[in-house]
Amino acid sequence: MIGLLKRAIAHYAKTTGRGTSLYKKFCKPDGYEWAQHMGRWGGLHSVGKGAWINLGCNITDPAMLRLGDNVGLSDCTIFGHDGIVHVINARDGTKLDSVGGVDIRANSFVGHGAIVMPRVTIGPDSVVAAGAVVLRDVPPGMVVGGNPARVICTMETLVKNIKERCAEYPWMSLIENRDGLFDPELEPKLQAMRAEYFFGEEQHNG
Numbered sequence: 001m002i003g004l005l006k007r008a009i010a011h012y013a014k015t016t017g018r019g020t021s022l023y024k025k026f027c028k029p030d031g032y033e034w035a036q037h038m039g040r041w042g043g044l045h046s047v048g049k050g051a052w053i054n055l056g057c058n059i060t061d062p063a064m065l066r067l068g069d070n071v072g073l074s075d076c077t078i079f080g081h082d083g084i085v086h087v088i089n090a091r092d093g094t095k096l097d098s099v100g101g102v103d104i105r106a107n108s109f110v111g112h113g114a115i116v117m118p119r120v121t122i123g124p125d126s127v128v129a130a131g132a133v134v135l136r137d138v139p140p141g142m143v144v145g146g147n148p149a150r151v152i153c154t155m156e157t158l159v160k161n162i163k164e165r166c167a168e169y170p171w172m173s174l175i176e177n178r179d180g181l182f183d184p185e186l187e188p189k190l191q192a193m194r195a196e197y198f199f200g201e202e203q204h205n206g
Contacts, residue, residue, distance in 0.1 A: 006026055009026055010023055010027045013027075013041075014040075017041035020037070020041060023037070028055065030052070031053055031055075031072070031073075032050070032051075034053050034055055035047050035051045035052050035053040035073075038062070039067075042059075042062050043063050044059070044066075044067065045063055045101070047067045048067050048071060049069045049070070051067045051068070051069065051070065051072070051073075052072050052073070053067075053072075053073045054073060054075050056074075056075030057076055057077075058078070059080075060078065060079050061080025061081055061118075064080025064101045064102060065102050065104070066102070066104070067104050068105040068107070068108070068124060069106045070107045071104050071107070071108050071109070072110070073104075073109075074109070074114070075112050075113065076111065076113065076114040076116065076128075077114070077116070078102050078110075079102075079118055080099055080102060080118050081098060081118060082099075084098070085097060085098040098118070100117075100118030100119030101119065102116055102118065102119075102122075104116075104121075104123060105122060105126075105140075106123065106124040106125070107123065107124055107125045108122050108123035108124060108126045108127065108138075109128065110122070110128040111129050111130035111131070112130040113130050113131045114128045114129070114131060114133070114134065115132070115133045115134065116128065117134060117135050120135070120136065120137055120138070121137045122137070123138060123140055124141075125141045125155050126138045126140060126142050126143070127143040127144070127158065128144055128145075129145030129146075131147070132146055133146075134148075135148045135149065136149075141155045141156070142154060142155065143155060143157075143158050170193060170197060171190055171194065174186060174189065174193075175190075
């Protein structure tokens with residue numbers, strides 16, 4: 001019964017754009033589904049192919065956000081405006097505006113807790129590390145972190161480091177033969193092998 005209700009809510013939200021909050025709360029769509037929904041009904045300027053958006057991502061001004069292909073947004077915050085302008089207008093009697101588009105180009109990722117301010121272009125092929133505060137453009141192919149965000153290394157260096165770590169993991173054959181990004185039947189074995197590798201008695205004594 002619950003499954004039928006969830007499917008009905010999902011269908012209604014996807015086809016009409018209504019009931020989005022119910023769809024998000026009860027159906028918990030994955031990042032790819034949520035990006036498609038936001039692209040069609042959430043007011044985003046545009047969403048590229050294969051993009052994904054975590055449900056915890058906060059996008060304050062959807063119309064000011066453009067996502068390229070294969071862009072990933074973790075539980076980050078994307079601003080399209082500067083709230084301080086309202087204080088300035090009230091203080092000085094002015095009628096100023098302070099908005100700006102955020103353009104996240106293909107194959108880029110924004111990590112958990114990161115904040116991206118207006119008038120910023122990220123990438124392509126770039127990474128914003130968890131907790132970073134991005135105030136200016138991120139050059140193509142770079143990894144940035146910190147507050148304010150600064151270049152840490154190149155994407156090539158990041159990939160090289162990840163490959164070197166993977167070469168030592170005893171579960172990589174399972175990953176290489178896995179069908180897709182997640183296999184619920186394989187996950188318990190992967191978790192057990194990872195826990196043993198990082199926290200097991202042999203690893204601890206070694």
